[in-house]
Amino acid sequence: MNDIDPKTPDSVVADILAETATDLAGEYMRLAENAPTPEAKEAAKAKMLEAWGRAYQNLDRDGMIAEIQRLNALLDEIESDPDDR
Numbered sequence: 001m002n003d004i005d006p007k008t009p010d011s012v013v014a015d016i017l018a019e020t021a022t023d024l025a026g027e028y029m030r031l032a033e034n035a036p037t038p039e040a041k042e043a044a045k046a047k048m049l050e051a052w053g054r055a056y057q058n059l060d061r062d063g064m065i066a067e068i069q070r071l072n073a074l075l076d077e078i079e080s081d082p083d084d085r
Contacts, residue, residue, distance in 0.1 A: 004068075010061050017064045020071045021055035027078045 004013060028048035035041035054067060
């Protein structure tokens, strides 16, 4: 993700965080649906709930931006793993 412009309102940064967390939760749900074992399915579901909840923390602007970057890194990791497709 590109750097967030300092002029971007905090409310928009919060929206970006919510969308990113939702995208990551969706990826974990996809992994859960395709999990080879019940344990892997439960682990993916737990990560999905955690990812979705990340959007609803009480973070300041810098915290939101850091969380967006962290979640995007997790998304990149999932999307680049051929075993997860």
